[in-house]
Amino acid sequence: MFNLTPDRFSDGGTFQSVDAAISQVRSMISEGADMIDIGAQSTRPMASRISVQQGLDRLTPVLEAVLGLPEAEGKIVSVDTFYSEVAAEAVSKGAHIVNDASAGQLDSNMFKVIADLKVPYIAMHMRGDLSTMKNSENLQYDNACKQVASELYLKVGEAEILGIPAWRMIIDPGLGFSKNREHNLEILMGLPNIQAEIGRKSLALSRAPILIGPS
Template sequence: MAEKLSPEQELSRLIPVLDAIGDLPEIEGKLISVDTFYSEVALEAAKHGADIVNDVSGGRLDSDMHKVVAGLKIPYVAMHMRGDPSTMQNSENLTYSDVCVDVARELCVLAGEAELSGLPAWRMIVDPGIGFSKNMEQNLDIVNRLKDIRGEIGKRRLAMSRVPVLLGVSRKRFLGEICSQPNAAQRDAATVACVAAGVFGGANIVRVHNVRDNRDAVRVCEALMRRRK
């Protein structure tokens, strides 16, 4: 388990990098996403060029997060996770009646809380949280049933029926378990296969390490889907 950083530690690492990235000519036209569950980090990061806040807790670990992001008027990625990074794989957090229905329901609860804080549904992106409070089989079910998750979200909250779905499978441990590959850096081929399955299943955004290979995979998926119409 990675060391939990304080807001001050996160900012000491983030701000110099954000400032340096902002000065690069290559960054023009590109969006910068900052991964944090601290509202004060989100606020400062936005002042230094962050365009998106990606919160693995969906607002559960900082009660001010939704209000702060609402004030920033930038997109917000709400990820599904039970507990916190130190408890998320406990047996109680891995117990679902139907992982896809339960994930959708819990994401809708987060969305409702965000809306009450002034963060509109149309500024939200949802992430079902691959590898967070899920075992290997549950991760596979989510990738296979992204359309069911979106459908369940839309049924429960009409305003979110077209919410973008972000899928983060890149180099995840469950791929290593399937492929008997303990070295995360050697899981790129498995990642490409899983990303393709996710795109066919309805993922709108994929978060990856190896951009080139996965970009090509997404382009092929899109070309194939266009031929279906």
Template sequence: MTINCKGKLIDLTTPKVMGILNLTPDSFFDGGKYTNENAILNQVEKMLTDGATFIDVGAYSSRPGADFVSETEELQRLLPIIALIDKKFPETLISVDTFRAEVAKQSIETGAAIINDISAGKLDDNMLKTVANLQVPYIMMHMRGTPQTMQQLTNYDDIVKDLIFYFSERIQAAHNLGITDVIIDPGFGFAKTLEQNYKLLNNLELLNITEKPMLVGVSRKSMIYKLLQTTPQNALNGTTVLNTIGLQKGASILRVHDVKEAVETVKLIQNLNC
């Protein structure tokens, strides 16, 4: 199971780690932390040294109730940082967390390698066509509504079946346009209650029916810290536990704030399969 990033085949048979770099002032865990070039480059270097295969750069917080960010502002935040990382660490595989087609296009042209779309093309009608033209890997996440409305849209007949149907439809739409490298993301915390998140995690292996690599992103999320009655800052141990479960149920990529711990988790789980 491989994806093609800038002409380099990345084998996802062994799970990989994607480090998160938030360029937003209001992200739930590290908002406003990386606001100058030195801080950004130091964090990227740390994540790469710790074993990250991908760096996921985002400039629009998708936490529940997040502030709206214009396309112009998103581009102004993103493009200089993509160029900065690409210049300093040219081998880095940059993933761009955006649901806007124009942002995706300009980000790839600036040096990014992957598009990570929380809406699977549902928030911008041009996104799938743009990704098809760019011929880059595409991460499609499950969400309903927008970051501002998603937590009011949590009614499901059966959340696991609904996700399987959702991904079947979105994968087919992507394939019809010629997108070949598709990765699915169940979207923990997006239009899902605490109980629904855990039902989904408990049945995560059922999503393997899509025959696509799966990204799991639970890092320091409220499904951990609310259940443990703590804070995102104290949710690393819980994150590692849920990442372990995700790997055992078929995750190919872990999207995390804490790369070192996630890489160690992958190594330990892989040793079980020796």
């Protein structure tokens, strides 16, 4: 993954030009990457939310360039956004997957748009939004694995009702998002428990792949 922002904590400002982004993609592919995830919105705590138009302005030139690379032939290109309009435009340009850090919480149209687009959808667990996810109340867990699974199920269950089939969904427990170091470790050690907990609520969703995104 790389991010086209000036303020992301790990790579902010590094890949803002198309040439720099393309160089990074080529490097990732040469090192064996099968999937390239491109984001235009920083998701660090307290990051400012950019507009849909800002997201498109940052994303579109790089996405088009990446999809035109001969090296990218056969690779999966994912777009990281919580805006349904950005998702729709990115897929129209050729993106294969939509990766939504809010699991539909920050755009009420996202599930319907994804259902119409008929592309795989990554739903990530996060409490609150970018400005509140690290608030003390959002860091309270009695059992991180069980609660993350239950909260994620509510969102992916809603997505399924609105037309996204379980076989097109990927779940992400959201390491670092409304979680501290202890929660992250508990989740990493308890991934089978998360899948089992979701499986108790939905047989179809029990087969959803789990994506882990440490950064």
